[in-house]
Amino acid sequence: MAQDPNSGFIAAINAIQTPEPATGIGAVGGAVAGGLLGNQIGQGRGRTIATIAGAIGGGLAGNGIEHEVRRSTTYQVQVRMTDGTYRNFTYPTQPQLAVGERVHVDGDTLNAS
Known part of the structure; x- marks a missing residue:
């Protein structure tokens, strides 16, 4: 047969x-949240530095989270x-x-x- x-x-x-391409929403949202949290720390130049560091760190974290979620x-x-x-x-x-x-x-x- x-x-x-x-x-x-x-x-x-x-x-x-x-993974799907990132839209940038995670980075922007993370930067805003990080900047707001950083702004709560310190006074004067320390607050400015904390705000900038928070925005950068939040942007990186938000971008990483978006990459994990968008699959x-x-x-x-x-x-x-x-x-x-x-x-x-x-x-x-x-x-x-x-x-x-x-x-x-x-x-x-x-x-x-």
Whole structure:
């Protein structure tokens, strides 16, 4: 009996998180908050220095937080084909497939079989 070269089994489904570009909102918000907190410290030149340091530190922290929060998730599905090779397929949302499930490859699409 001939094997279907377009069939296989789901070997793995992995969620892949990638950072999205920062908008700058985190840096601006952090700088404002840091500047306000820094302004509460000291008097005269000390207050000015604390305000500037707070704004810089807050901006850096806000930018870092935004990078951690703004991530997109894609799903990589690895299929072990009947000939023993592996193919990978990427989905923008979690596919309705399970590891071990038999599938048929139709172009760039997987269908449960």
